[in-house]
Amino acid sequence: xxxxxxxxxxxxxxxxxxxxxxxxxxxxxxxxxxxxxxxxxxxxxxxxxxxxxxxxxxxxxxxxxxxxxxxxxxxxxxxxxxxxxxxxxxxxxxxxxxxxxxxxxxxxxxxxxxxxxxxxxxxxxxxxxxxxxxxxxxxxxxxxxxxxxxxxxxxxxxxxxxxxxxxxxxxxxxxxxxxxxxxxxxxxxxxxxxxxxxxxxxxxxxxxxxxxxxxxxxxxxxxxxxxxxxxxxxxxxxxxxxxxxxxxxxxxxxxxxxxxxxxxxxxxxxxxxxxxxxxxxxxxxxxxxxxxxxxxxxxxxxxxxxxxxxxxxxxxxxxxxxxxxxxxxxxxxxxxxxxxxxxxxxxxxxxxxxxxxxxxxxxxxxxxxxxxxxxxxxxxxxxxxxxxxxxxxxxxxxxxxxxxxxxxxxxxxxxxxxxxxx
Amino acid sequence: xxxxxxxxxxxxxxxxxxxxxxxxxxxxxxxxxxxxxxxxxxxxxxxxxxxxxxxxxxxxxxxxxxxxxxxxxxxxxxxxxxxxxxxxxxxxxxxxxxxxxxxxxxxxxxxxxxxxxxxxxxxxxxxxxxxxxxxxxxxxxxxxxxxxxxxxxxxxxxxxxxxxxxxxxxxxxxxxxxxxxxxxxxxxxxxxxxxxxxxxxxxxxxxxxxxxxxxxxxxxxxxxxxxxxxxxxxxxxxxxxxxxxxxxxxxxxxxxxxxx
Amino acid sequence: xxxxxxxxxxxxxxxxxxxxxxxxxxxxxxxxxxxxxxxxxxxxxxxxxxxxxxxxxxxxxxxxxxxxxxxxxxxxxxxxxxxxxxxxxxxxxxxxxxxxxxxxxxxxxxxxxxxxxxxxxxxxxxxxxxxxxxxxxxxxxxxxxxxxxxxxxxxxxxxxxxxxxxxxxxxx
Numbered sequence: 001x002x003x004x005x006x007x008x009x010x011x012x013x014x015x016x017x018x019x020x021x022x023x024x025x026x027x028x029x030x031x032x033x034x035x036x037x038x039x040x041x042x043x044x045x046x047x048x049x050x051x052x053x054x055x056x057x058x059x060x061x062x063x064x065x066x067x068x069x070x071x072x073x074x075x076x077x078x079x080x081x082x083x084x085x086x087x088x089x090x091x092x093x094x095x096x097x098x099x100x101x102x103x104x105x106x107x108x109x110x111x112x113x114x115x116x117x118x119x120x121x122x123x124x125x126x127x128x129x130x131x132x133x134x135x136x137x138x139x140x141x142x143x144x145x146x147x148x149x150x151x152x153x154x155x156x157x158x159x160x161x162x163x164x165x166x167x168x169x170x171x172x173x174x175x176x177x178x179x180x181x182x183x184x185x186x187x188x189x190x191x192x193x194x195x196x197x198x199x200x201x202x203x204x205x206x207x208x209x210x211x212x213x214x215x216x217x218x219x220x221x222x223x224x225x226x227x228x229x230x231x232x233x234x235x236x237x238x239x240x241x242x243x244x245x246x247x248x249x250x251x252x253x254x255x256x257x258x259x260x261x262x263x264x265x266x267x268x269x270x271x272x273x274x275x276x277x278x279x280x281x282x283x284x285x286x287x288x289x290x291x292x293x294x295x296x297x298x299x300x301x302x303x304x305x306x307x308x309x310x311x312x313x314x315x316x317x318x319x320x321x322x323x324x325x326x327x328x329x330x331x332x333x334x335x336x337x338x339x340x341x342x343x344x345x346x347x348x349x350x351x352x353x354x355x356x357x358x359x360x361x362x363x364x365x366x367x368x369x370x371x372x373x374x375x376x377x378x379x380x381x382x383x384x385x386x387x388x389x390x391x392x393x394x395x396x397x398x399x400x401x402x403x404x405x406x407x408x409x410x411x412x413x414x415x416x417x418x419x420x421x422x
Numbered sequence: 423x424x425x426x427x428x429x430x431x432x433x434x435x436x437x438x439x440x441x442x443x444x445x446x447x448x449x450x451x452x453x454x455x456x457x458x459x460x461x462x463x464x465x466x467x468x469x470x471x472x473x474x475x476x477x478x479x480x481x482x483x484x485x486x487x488x489x490x491x492x493x494x495x496x497x498x499x500x501x502x503x504x505x506x507x508x509x510x511x512x513x514x515x516x517x518x519x520x521x522x523x524x525x526x527x528x529x530x531x532x533x534x535x536x537x538x539x540x541x542x543x544x545x546x547x548x549x550x551x552x553x554x555x556x557x558x559x560x561x562x563x564x565x566x567x568x569x570x571x572x573x574x575x576x577x578x579x580x581x582x583x584x585x586x587x588x589x590x591x592x593x594x595x596x597x598x599x600x601x602x603x604x605x606x607x608x609x610x611x612x613x614x615x616x617x618x619x620x621x622x623x624x625x626x627x628x629x630x631x632x633x634x635x636x637x638x639x640x641x642x643x644x645x646x647x648x649x650x651x652x653x654x655x656x657x658x659x660x661x662x663x664x665x666x667x668x669x670x671x672x673x674x675x676x677x678x679x680x681x682x
Numbered sequence: 683x684x685x686x687x688x689x690x691x692x693x694x695x696x697x698x699x700x701x702x703x704x705x706x707x708x709x710x711x712x713x714x715x716x717x718x719x720x721x722x723x724x725x726x727x728x729x730x731x732x733x734x735x736x737x738x739x740x741x742x743x744x745x746x747x748x749x750x751x752x753x754x755x756x757x758x759x760x761x762x763x764x765x766x767x768x769x770x771x772x773x774x775x776x777x778x779x780x781x782x783x784x785x786x787x788x789x790x791x792x793x794x795x796x797x798x799x800x801x802x803x804x805x806x807x808x809x810x811x812x813x814x815x816x817x818x819x820x821x822x823x824x825x826x827x828x829x830x831x832x833x834x835x836x837x838x839x840x841x842x843x844x845x846x847x848x849x850x851x852x853x854x
Contacts, residue, residue, distance in 0.1 A: 036678070057716065061716060061719055064719070064720070065719075075490065078490040078562065078563070079490075079723075079725065081644075081645075082490060082495070082644055082645075082724070083723040083724040083725040083726075084719055084723045084724075085715070085718045085719050085721055085723055085724075086715035086716075086718055086719050087719060087723070088645045088648075088649065089649075089652070089715055090715065090716070090719060092649075234678060238674050239674060239675060239678070242667065242670055242671045242674050242675075243671055243675075245667055245671075246664065246667045246668055246671050249660055249663060249664040249667055250664060252660050253657060253660045253661065253664070256653060256656045256657050256660060257653075257657070259653070260649055260650065260652060260653025260654075260656065260657070261462070261650075261653055263649075264566055269566065269567050269568055269569045269571075270567065272563040272564075272566040272567035272642075273559070273567045274560075282602070492725070492728065494724070494728045498724075523735070524735070524738065535728060536725070536728035536729050659708055659711075662704065663701070663704050663705060663708060666697065666700055666701040666704055667701055667705075669697050669701075670697050670698050670701045673695065673697055673698065674698075
């Protein structure tokens with residue numbers, strides 16, 4: 001990349017940069033050549049960075065007022081909601097922020113699936129992303145335990161009991177996780193500690209994720225390799241920055257509607273009842289963003305196999321770059337894959353719905369079919385499709401298809417393309 | 423267009439997922455009330471809050487605590503907005519245990535504004551044994567802790583009926599068409615004119631239910647009015663800045679779009 | 683990169699300036715709740731006053747009570763202590779205040795037991811004036827709690843208080 005030649009203009013800048021090349025880094029980030037045809041689905045990386053920072057800042061603040069103790073946690077949350085200056089605002093931003101974070105991460109992942117961003121040479125970006133996603137789920141789960149409501153307590157009980165499925169050592173493992181013989185104060189305090197720690201691990205991985213991205217550069221809707229910098233690219237600043245900012249603001253409008261007008265709609269009413277180890281709520285439902293995995297867990301009749309299926313459903317994503325054998329990245333040029341892509345989207349949404357329903361009767365049958373299809377998609381359809389599918393012709397560059405006829409409408413044309421691609 | 427339909431389909435599925443709770447497991451269609459606090463600019467009806475406090479105090483408070491409310495909250499903006507003197511007078515009717523004093527003894531004194539609402543029972547066990555084994559839930563966040571929220575509590579208060587002929591009820595169990603399973607251990611708490619409103623409002627059961635649910639909504643969400651006010655400003659601001667950023671973006675991108 | 687070099691952003695451009703200004707206002711407004719949350723909250727502010735029973739305090743004795751998380755000295759002074767406090771020439775004082783202003787009821791001295799140097803709690807009946815002495819950095823206070831010697835800049839603070847009746851003081 002050309003920015004290694006960067007020289008700061010001022011003498012002081014040069015002195016500093018020779019010792020710690022922060023200015024080179026900053027210059028690199030500004031000049032980073034980005035494909036000019038990125039559509040709005042590509043703005044979710046920036047949105048996710050914003051979500052992570054927001055969660056960390058609001059989380060640190062809540063940590064100043066929250067008390068991690070089984071007797072006091074519920075009351076301390078009410079103290080935040082009632083007495084702390086703007087405490088209600090900060091807590092609702094944090095609670096709904098988790099949901100918005102997952103909404104954005106799902107869009108980000110499905111964008112990657114559609115445009116083949118996980119394929120060579122971007123496998124490492126993808127795998128780091130999957131680790132981030134997994135840590136996000138762990139963080140969100142432990143965060144949901146902290147208010148110590150009924151759903152916190154029983155969600156924690158059910159999920160930690162998953163580990164009791166491990167043969168021979170299962171019970172020791174759950175007791176070790178709990179620090180006792182049930183979910184109780186020791187569990188709460190360790191969950192608080194880890195809930196505080198994990199976001200910083202995520203932050204570190206996000207830096208690696210971006211670093212790994214900046215080696216090959218962004219994929220793009222057409223999915224071709226481009227020369228950088230070239231007529232096909234724009235510098236990250238200001239072109240991509242302003243576009244990301246615009247998308248972020250639209251995202252914030254949705255976020256604000258949740259925070260200010262229906263702050264509890266994504267939560268569960270039972271979590272406003274203080275934890276009671278003697279009474280289990282009628283339906284234990286995880287937060288919406290974990291529902292598809294919950295459905296997979298429940299659709300397998302065997303306890304151990306259910307747990308294995310659930311973890312396998314994430315692991316299958318990790319090895320996706322090698323399951324998808326197609327050399328063509330973007331679904332635009334893969335007519336059959338495109339159909340299967342939408343089947344998968346529908347399948348995951350159906351799984352999510354089944355995760356919220358009681359595991360019985362027709363719901364259970366549908367959940368089983370959807371679970372089977374989920375694995376079929378990744379383990380059978382993708383490897384076979386990559387070899388059999390007849391793909392469309394791929395342009396050689398982003399600007400190439402229009403160089404012949406519409407010299408002044410290149411980008412307009414691109415935008416039309418993008419809109420159609422969505 | 424096809425893609426648009428697909429996205430629409432997926433979004434509706436997603437929304438359906440989120441709203442599944444509304445459709446599922448309901449005993450009867452809840453009574454709908456046009457609460458003043460529901461809308462975009464929703465505020466509490468001040469007089470209704472004050473009457474609601476009276477209903478809570480004279481009817482509910484003998485069994486149900488609201489342990490996260492303090493007497494000072496009664497004077498706060500966005501609440502019943504009693505004057506400080508009124509709230510002090512209310513607080514002084516209750517005895518709280520304080521201490522230890524210099525001799526190590528606990529003593530009682532009249533409650534002050536800074537005290538939390540005095541609870542009817544010392545602990546959950548006493549509450550249970552006094553109510554035939556049923557625990558009268560704390561009402562601080564009760565509205566948020568029940569599906570259907572304010573409508574549900576309102577419906578429940580008005581949902582007492584004679585049980586269907588084929589239903590056997592034990593002693594101390596009552597039929598309520600909105601209760602989960604239709605069996606409730608609280609007898610119908612309200613009846614016409616059980617309280618006498620000082621502002622002359624007729625104390626019908628519907629009126630008292632409405633007032634006390636308004637009070638409970640406020641107890642659960644004391645910053646609701648501020649939240650609505652902030653929300654309006656934040657969203658207006660976001661729309662304006664989005665428009666500004668949009669045109670800035672057009673401006674910046676025009677540098678290359680015309681040049682390629 | 684070549685395109686952007688040719689046309690550097692025109693900083694005087696109205697729409698960009700307006701956007702930046704509006705953005706700055708928004709960020710400022712969003713940051714305030716994050717700062718204000720550390721200020722004393724509503725429950726802390728509500729605990730502003732406390733009532734103290736002083737019926738058991740004999741002349742020469744003092745009691746210490748907690749108010750807003752700080753010790754408050756309530757001293758019932760003897761005749762000699764009052765006289766020594768009232769006979770001081772104000773010119774000698776680092777922080778001139780009349781004892782009559784500090785103790786409205788001469789028998790009772792009520793003050794925050796916090797050294798005005800760096801916040802330690804002074805010891806009673808110690809130091810050059812046989813009144814209060816701060817062990818941290820050697821500040822000497824007289825029988826009116828005024829700074830006489832040492833690094834502390836001002837006299838110990840007298841909080842707002844009233845005698846509710848003969849045996850009860852309400853502080854705050």
